[in-house]
Amino acid sequence: MSNPQFRLGVIVNPFAGIGGALALKGSDGAQVREKALAMGAEKKANEKMAKALSILEALSGKFTVVTAQGEMGESVCVSLGLPYEVIYSPSCTQTEGEDSEKAAQAMLEANVDLLLFAGGDGTARNICNVVGAAIPVLGVPAGCKIHSGVYCVSPAAAGQVVSQMIAGELVSEMEAEVRDIDENAFRQGKVIAKHYGEMRVPAELTYIxxxxxxxxxxxxxxxxxxxxxxxxxxxxxxxxxxxxxxxxxxxxxxxxxxxxxxxxxxxxxxxxxxxxxxxxxxxxxxxxxxxxxxxxxxxxxxxxxxxxxxxxxxxxxxxxxxxxxxxxxxxxxxxxxxxxxxxxxxxxxxxxxxxxxxxxxxxxxxxxxxxxxxxx
CATH class of the missing domain: 3.40.50 (Rossmann fold)
Known part of the structure; x- marks a missing residue:
C-alpha cells in the first residue's frame, strides 16, 4: 500500500505587514492598505512564505499544495515550481479578511493535513474563526502585529516544522493562543490585546x-x-x-x-x-x-x-x-x-x-x- 501525498494548505495574506515600515501601526482596513501602497509600501508576505516553502524542496514528490488563486498562494507555488491545486479564487485583487476565511473553509473541506498561512494577528483571527481546533495550523510571521502564539519565530522555522511533518517525523502538538490588538488604540499609544481563541499548532518535538x-x-x-x-x-x-x-x-x-x-x-x-x-x-x-x-x-x-x-x-x-x-x-x-x-x-x-x-x-x-x- 503506497502512502498518499501530504496535503499542505497554503494561504497568504498578500497585504500583511505593508503598514509596518511606514509606521502605520498595522495593515487592517482597506484605507490603511491603500495609503500604504500609495506611499510606496512593498508587499512582503509572499516573499516570507517562499522562505518557508523553499525548505521543502528536498521533499519533492512527497507533498502537494492546496491553495488560493494569485497572490493568496498560487504565485509563490509557481515561483518555486511546487505542485499545487487552486481551490479558492478571490473576487477582487485587493483581498480582505473574508477571503482568508473562505480559503480556510475550502481547505477544511479539502481535508488538508496542515494549514500554513502567512500574515499577522488579523489573519490568525480569520483562520481561527473558521478552523478552530479542527485541523493543525501554523503561521509564517508576515504582519505588523505578531502577538499570537500560532506563529513560528521565523519563516525558516515554519518550513522546518512542516518538513518534519511531511517526512513522517514526530512533532509535538500544542494549543496556541490567538490574540490581536486594537489598531486604532495602538495608533494612540495604547496596547489593548484581546484573546480570540486557540488553535492546534505543530512544534519541534519536546519531552516533558x-x-x-x-x-x-x-x-x-x-x-x-x-x-x-x-x-x-x-x-x-x-x-x-x-x-x-x-x-x-x-x-x-x-x-x-x-x-x-x-x-x-x-x-x-x-x-x-x-x-x-x-x-x-x-x-x-x-x-x-x-x-x-x-x-x-x-x-x-x-x-x-x-x-x-x-x-x-x-x-x-x-x-x-x-x-x-x-x-x-x-x-x-x-x-x-x-x-x-x-x-x-x-x-x-x-x-x-x-x-x-x-x-x-x-x-x-x-x-x-x-x-x-x-x-x-
Missing part, C-alpha cells in the same frame, strides 16, 4: 520532564502520565461514554482507574465505572447511540494499525457516530518511533471512511504532552 531519562522514555512513567491525563479528561466529562479499545496502553489506563479491563476486547466507562465489558459491535452501538461518546485507541506496535486489528467491534457505523474529533489516540513516543516514519494504518472495513479519517492525528504521549502523526 517526567519522561526524559537519559534520552529515553521510562515506559512505566510514561504510561502513568498518559493514564493521568486521560483520567482528567474523563473527570471533566462525567456524562460522556468512554469506549476503551484493546491494547496494553489502554490496559494501563484502566489499571490506573482501578477498573477491570478486557485486554483483547472493548469496554465502556462512564463516571468512573465500567458500564459494559467485552461488548460486541451491535451492543456498542445500542449503548452509545445518541449519547456523548469518545473512543480511546492505541497503536499496535511495529504494525501501526489504529483500526481493524483487535478492535473490529469498532464498526464503521460506530466510528462515524463518534467522529475523528472524538477519537483519543494514546501511545508512547517510543512506540511511535518504532514505526520508523511509516504512517498509522486505518482499516475500518470501509474505504471511504478510512479516506475521511486519514491525515494528521493527535496522539497523547504523556501528561498534556501530544504529537501529530499521519494516518492512512
Amino acid at each position: 520532564q517526567a519522561v526524559k531519562m537519559g534520552g529515553k522514555e521510562d515506559e512505566a512513567l510514561v504510561l502513568d502520565d498518559i493514564a493521568a491525563y486521560v483520567s482528567e479528561m474523563m473527570e471533566d466529562e462525567p456524562d460522556t461514554y468512554f469506549v476503551m479499545g484493546s491494547g496494553s496502553t489502554v490496559d494501563a489506563i484502566m489499571e490506573y482507574l482501578g477498573l477491570e479491563n478486557t485486554l483483547l476486547g472493548v469496554d465502556v466507562v462512564r463516571q468512573g465505572k465500567r458500564e459494559a465489558s467485552d461488548v460486541t459491535a451491535s451492543q456498542l452501538i445500542a449503548l452509545t447511540q445518541g449519547k456523548p461518546c469518545k473512543v480511546v485507541l492505541t497503536v499496535i506496535g511495529g504494525q501501526g494499525h489504529l483500526l481493524g486489528r483487535g478492535n473490529q467491534q469498532l464498526s464503521p457505523e460506530f466510528i462515524r457516530h463518534v467522529g475523528k474529533q472524538n477519537m483519543i489516540v494514546v501511545a508512547t513516543k517510543q512506540k511511535i518511533r518504532g514505526l520508523h516514519g511509516k504512517p498509522l494504518r486505518l482499516d475500518s472495513g470501509d474505504e471511504r471512511l478510512d479516506a475521511q479519517l486519514s491525515g494528521a492525528f493527535t496522539i497523547i504521549t504523556g501528561y498534556k504532552d501530544k504529537v501529530l502523526y499521519n494516518a492512512v
Whole structure:
C-alpha cells in the first residue's frame, strides 16, 4: 500500500505587514492598505512564505499544495515550481479578511493535513474563526502585529516544522493562543490585546520532564502520565461514554482507574465505572447511540494499525457516530518511533471512511504532552 501525498494548505495574506515600515501601526482596513501602497509600501508576505516553502524542496514528490488563486498562494507555488491545486479564487485583487476565511473553509473541506498561512494577528483571527481546533495550523510571521502564539519565530522555522511533518517525523502538538490588538488604540499609544481563541499548532518535538531519562522514555512513567491525563479528561466529562479499545496502553489506563479491563476486547466507562465489558459491535452501538461518546485507541506496535486489528467491534457505523474529533489516540513516543516514519494504518472495513479519517492525528504521549502523526 503506497502512502498518499501530504496535503499542505497554503494561504497568504498578500497585504500583511505593508503598514509596518511606514509606521502605520498595522495593515487592517482597506484605507490603511491603500495609503500604504500609495506611499510606496512593498508587499512582503509572499516573499516570507517562499522562505518557508523553499525548505521543502528536498521533499519533492512527497507533498502537494492546496491553495488560493494569485497572490493568496498560487504565485509563490509557481515561483518555486511546487505542485499545487487552486481551490479558492478571490473576487477582487485587493483581498480582505473574508477571503482568508473562505480559503480556510475550502481547505477544511479539502481535508488538508496542515494549514500554513502567512500574515499577522488579523489573519490568525480569520483562520481561527473558521478552523478552530479542527485541523493543525501554523503561521509564517508576515504582519505588523505578531502577538499570537500560532506563529513560528521565523519563516525558516515554519518550513522546518512542516518538513518534519511531511517526512513522517514526530512533532509535538500544542494549543496556541490567538490574540490581536486594537489598531486604532495602538495608533494612540495604547496596547489593548484581546484573546480570540486557540488553535492546534505543530512544534519541534519536546519531552516533558517526567519522561526524559537519559534520552529515553521510562515506559512505566510514561504510561502513568498518559493514564493521568486521560483520567482528567474523563473527570471533566462525567456524562460522556468512554469506549476503551484493546491494547496494553489502554490496559494501563484502566489499571490506573482501578477498573477491570478486557485486554483483547472493548469496554465502556462512564463516571468512573465500567458500564459494559467485552461488548460486541451491535451492543456498542445500542449503548452509545445518541449519547456523548469518545473512543480511546492505541497503536499496535511495529504494525501501526489504529483500526481493524483487535478492535473490529469498532464498526464503521460506530466510528462515524463518534467522529475523528472524538477519537483519543494514546501511545508512547517510543512506540511511535518504532514505526520508523511509516504512517498509522486505518482499516475500518470501509474505504471511504478510512479516506475521511486519514491525515494528521493527535496522539497523547504523556501528561498534556501530544504529537501529530499521519494516518492512512
